[in-house]
Amino acid sequence: MVESVQYIAPSAISGATPGIAVAALSCDRGGRRVFSGIEVTLSPGDALVLRGPNGSGKSSLLRVLGGYIRPAEGVLRWNGEDVWDDIGQYQACVHYVGHLDGVKPVLTVRENLTMWSALMGDAMDPDDALKHFGLGNLADLPAKYLSAGQRRRLNLARLGASQRPLWLLDEPSVSLDATSVTQLEELVASHRRTGGIVIVATHNDLQIDHATEIDMGEIDMGTLGDAT
Amino acid sequence: MMAFWQIVRRDLLLARRQGASSLLGVAFFVIVVSLFPFAVGPDAIILASIGAGIIWVAALLATLLSLDRLFQADFEDGSLDILVLTRQPIAMLVLAKTLAHWLTTALPLIIASPLLAMFMALPVDVFATLVISLAVGTPALSLIGAVGAALTVGMRRGGVLMSLLVLPLYIPVLIFGVGAMGAAMMGQDASSALMLLGAISLFALVLAPIGAAAALRLALE
Numbered sequence: 001m002v003e004s005v006q007y008i009a010p011s012a013i014s015g016a017t018p019g020i021a022v023a024a025l026s027c028d029r030g031g032r033r034v035f036s037g038i039e040v041t042l043s044p045g046d047a048l049v050l051r052g053p054n055g056s057g058k059s060s061l062l063r064v065l066g067g068y069i070r071p072a073e074g075v076l077r078w079n080g081e082d083v084w085d086d087i088g089q090y091q092a093c094v095h096y097v098g099h100l101d102g103v104k105p106v107l108t109v110r111e112n113l114t115m116w117s118a119l120m121g122d123a124m125d126p127d128d129a130l131k132h133f134g135l136g137n138l139a140d141l142p143a144k145y146l147s148a149g150q151r152r153r154l155n156l157a158r159l160g161a162s163q164r165p166l167w168l169l170d171e172p173s174v175s176l177d178a179t180s181v182t183q184l185e186e187l188v189a190s191h192r193r194t195g196g197i198v199i200v201a202t203h204n205d206l207q208i209d210h211a212t213e214i215d216m217g218e219i220d221m222g223t224l225g226d227a228t
Numbered sequence: 229m230m231a232f233w234q235i236v237r238r239d240l241l242l243a244r245r246q247g248a249s250s251l252l253g254v255a256f257f258v259i260v261v262s263l264f265p266f267a268v269g270p271d272a273i274i275l276a277s278i279g280a281g282i283i284w285v286a287a288l289l290a291t292l293l294s295l296d297r298l299f300q301a302d303f304e305d306g307s308l309d310i311l312v313l314t315r316q317p318i319a320m321l322v323l324a325k326t327l328a329h330w331l332t333t334a335l336p337l338i339i340a341s342p343l344l345a346m347f348m349a350l351p352v353d354v355f356a357t358l359v360i361s362l363a364v365g366t367p368a369l370s371l372i373g374a375v376g377a378a379l380t381v382g383m384r385r386g387g388v389l390m391s392l393l394v395l396p397l398y399i400p401v402l403i404f405g406v407g408a409m410g411a412a413m414m415g416q417d418a419s420s421a422l423m424l425l426g427a428i429s430l431f432a433l434v435l436a437p438i439g440a441a442a443a444l445r446l447a448l449e
Contacts, residue, residue: 068309068448090313100306106245118234158310195434 017080019043020065020166020197025074027060034060035216036073044165044195047188047208052216058201059099061216062168065199066096078166092121095164097172101155105144109135109154112143113161118160129160133183146177160187167191169200182205201213230241231316232324239328249297254336257290261344272349279348280316280358280409286344287337288369288398294333295373295394296380296387298325299444303381312448318441323438326374326437328401334366350413357412357422365405365425371398 019042026036042048050058063069065076067087076083083090103112110126117123123142130136132151138146146154152175159167167188173181185207188198199205243250244335264282268274302308312318342364350358376394380386408421 063449066309066313068312070449088315088317091313094313094380096309096313098306098309100304102306102310104242104305106242115234115238116310119231119238119311121231121315202410211313 017043017169019046019079020199020204021077021080022065023075024078025061025064025076026072027057027064027069028072028184029060033072038074038214040212040214042197042199042212044197046190046197047192047211048197048199048215049202049206049208049211049213050199051203051213052218056216058216059170060168062096062098062199062201066094066168067091068096093165095120095159095162095167097155097159097169098166099170099174101151103143103146103151103154105142107143108140109143109146110139112154113157116158117161120164124161124163126157126161129157130154132160132181132187133157149177149180152176153180156184156187159191167196167198167200169198169202171201171203173202173204173206231314232311232320235311235314235321235324236328236331239325240331243332249294250332250336251331253290254340255292255294256287257337257346258340258429260286260289262347265347272374275349276348276351276413279345279350280354280413281406282348283341283344283358284362284402284405284409287334287341287366288395288402290337291334291366291369291373292391292394294329295377296390298329298374299381299447300377300378300386303447308381308444309448312444318444319437322374322378322437322440322444323433326370326440329374330367334362334370338366340360354409354412356409357418361405361408361418361422361425364422364429365401368401368429369398369427369431371429371436374437375436375439375443378440378447381444381447401425404428 003103021041022038024036025038037088038061040048050061052058060069064071067083067090070084078093079092083201102116104115107115109130113126113130115127127136127139130139133156135150135153135157138150143151143154152172156172172184176184181204188200188208191198196207261282264278265275268278299308311321314321326387338359341358345355345358373394376390379393380390383389404421404425407423408418411418411421
């Protein structure tokens with residue numbers, strides 16, 4: 001679906017390192033250190049899988065990476081530049097799929113998607129994106145009649161409906177059936193083939209090839225060890 | 229700028245589909261004002277002397293009633309997370325949502341206000357001043373309210389706290405709105421009060437989106 005378009009990061013042309021780089025990243029929530037010392041560099045086409053038990057900081061890390069939470073320490077760089085120098089410009093490169101689906105029940109399935117793609121920019125054919133997740137024949141149905149899995153698929157269809165280089169997916173396969181999980185894996189793979197970067201938090205065995213892995217559970221333990 | 233109008237369109241479409249919610253505000257406005265002739269009796273002189281104040285206070289409360297949904301609905305269903313990723317400053321997002329809110333809640337109040345002026349036995353020649361003062365003053369109500377709504381988004385029972393935050397800030401609008409009416413009732417020139425009312429709206433137009441944007445960023449942490 002997105003094979004034909006090659007994404008070129010603006011600063012790739014000017015020579016800066018394209019991709020996302022985090023150094024010594026740490027995050028506090030409610031006065032408690034959730035994680036610290038995260039170091040990772042991802043170039044176009046790379047993927048990062050975050051694993052770890054509940055409460056180990058996967059979602060917090062994704063929200064830091066999405067520019068929602070300012071890190072307590074450390075730097076987050078996008079194409080070589082500190083994202084907090086211009087957070088708006090960075091966030092315009094990001095697709096974020098969180099626990100909530102952001103689906104408006106009073107709009108139809110297609111209206112939900114076209115609304116998002118119009119707002120996000122670089123819109124692609126919404127019907128293509130819906131078909132990819134098997135929602136093609138539900139396009140004109142009000143979204144209030146969707147099941148949890150279908151709502152999740154509609155949310156994920158956003159990824160295919162407007163083009164953005166960095167995808168942050170927080171447990172994207174929750175409430176998806178086996179077919180939809182495969183379709184999600186295909187979408188992730190094709191995004192990476194065109195130079196996109198994917199960071200995904202998951203407990204399930206979402207099949208993502210050649211991905212860097214961070215086990216957040218271990219990081220948490222390490223920090224506790226350091227602190228004592 | 230494209231994204232700005234897209235958000236206005238989106239919110240207007242959502243308001244139209246949800247139907248009732250924007251009509252509730254104007255229904256509340258009409259009912260509250262129409263209680264007063266029953267409460268204080270049908271004496272036209274008393275009604276006319278308190279009419280402008282009653283209409284303005286009711287407009288304030290009707291605006292407040294609708295404000296807690298301004299960001300709350302998008303916050304609760306996760307849309308706000310995605311909205312901040314659109315290609316525009318959050319202050320513009322706030323401005324777009326506030327404009328849509330004004331169009332769906334304040335505009336119906338302004339349209340309904342001559343009817344209420346009749347309930348309150350106001351002289352016909354001040355109807356124009358009432359409509360103008362509401363048109364100039366209600367943008368300030370929506371904008372100041374947006375800051376309150378952004379500060380309390382994500383809080384349980386945030387609506388009550390928002391009233392406490394926002395109502396004191398509405399006092400200058402109330403003073404100049406009723407002041408313009410008072411001048412018009414006495415046959416004087418209402419333009420100085422209207423201009424001060426406009427100044428408050430312009431002041432809020434500049435500062436409120438910035439304040440609300442900062443509050444929304446905190447809410448999304």
